Amino acid sequence: MSPRHSLLAPLLCAVLALPGLTACGANPPSATDTPTPVVPEERSNSTSPVAQDTPTTEPGIDLSDRTVALDPGHNGGNASHPSEINRQVPDGRGGTKACNTTGTATDSDYPETDFNWGVAQKLEQELEAAGAEVVMSRNDNEGVGPCVDERGTFADDADLMVSIHANGSESTKVKGFHVIVAQPGSSDELEDDSNRLADAMSQAMAGPFTPNKAYGKDAISRRPDLAGLNNASVPAVIVECGEMRNPSEAKTMESQSGQRKYAEALMQGITDWY
Numbered sequence: 001m002s003p004r005h006s007l008l009a010p011l012l013c014a015v016l017a018l019p020g021l022t023a024c025g026a027n028p029p030s031a032t033d034t035p036t037p038v039v040p041e042e043r044s045n046s047t048s049p050v051a052q053d054t055p056t057t058e059p060g061i062d063l064s065d066r067t068v069a070l071d072p073g074h075n076g077g078n079a080s081h082p083s084e085i086n087r088q089v090p091d092g093r094g095g096t097k098a099c100n101t102t103g104t105a106t107d108s109d110y111p112e113t114d115f116n117w118g119v120a121q122k123l124e125q126e127l128e129a130a131g132a133e134v135v136m137s138r139n140d141n142e143g144v145g146p147c148v149d150e151r152g153t154f155a156d157d158a159d160l161m162v163s164i165h166a167n168g169s170e171s172t173k174v175k176g177f178h179v180i181v182a183q184p185g186s187s188d189e190l191e192d193d194s195n196r197l198a199d200a201m202s203q204a205m206a207g208p209f210t211p212n213k214a215y216g217k218d219a220i221s222r223r224p225d226l227a228g229l230n231n232a233s234v235p236a237v238i239v240e241c242g243e244m245r246n247p248s249e250a251k252t253m254e255s256q257s258g259q260r261k262y263a264e265a266l267m268q269g270i271t272d273w274y
């Protein structure tokens with residue numbers, strides 16, 4: 001565990017913890033569960049230019065006049081600003097929770113925030129190539145925040161919001177994506193539209209990737225405690241793209257080509273929802 005992770009260890013599971021699974025946590029493996037480090041062959045770097053990555057959107061997808069909000073989870077500077085990200089903010093259900101967390105990491109210490117940022121940039125390219133306007137919750141991968149209460153409201157003028165994350169279960173055997181939607185939603189109509197978005201994202205992700213059926217056959221969980229979703233005024237989902245501590249998924253998540261595959265699946269889900 002690196003210093004940047006140990007700094008905030010108590011926080012790591014605060015956002016997305018579920019029974020038996022450690023979401024967004026970089027918990028150390030137990031003595032009997034020591035994973036083999038993954039050596040990435042094509043490790044992605046958040047500072048790499050992305051211009052050489054050509055969007056592969058099929059011709060014919062027209063998202064003109066559509067506005068899509070993307071939230072790459074966490075931020076690269078969160079770990080070095082504990083007092084800022086530990087402060088309490090409204091959770092959208094009358095309570096409070098921490099502004100943000102550092103996110104999880106692969107066992108070779110590739111941070112979730114870099115993965116989220118890489119996928120979001122590629123998805124932004126796909127969407128813009130199809131004519132859509134894209135609104136992002138953050139503009140770089142070196143800053144701090146925004147806090148979770150602003151990770152829904154930034155999308156107020158968009159048609160929908162997709163929050164991109166990766167999970168960090170303690171067991172390296174846990175594998176697969178899952179999709180999270182707010183329930184209850186702030187209105188029946190918004191809840192229905194968000195559920196439709198969750199279905200579309202789950203079906204699109206299930207093409208190239210494995211659903212984590214611990215969350216049901218569609219790998220969708222419905223939760224009242226996630227501030228970004230609670231504070232969204234448009235249909236919104238969190239996609240936990242995979243498990244960063246699973247060696248095979250970590251290898252995919254660390255590579256540019258793998259991140260492109262995730263972006264393409266998310267693009268498919270968005271176009272299917274429209």
Ligand SMILES: [Zn+2]
Nearest residue numbers: 024073165166
């Ligand atoms: Zn996360």
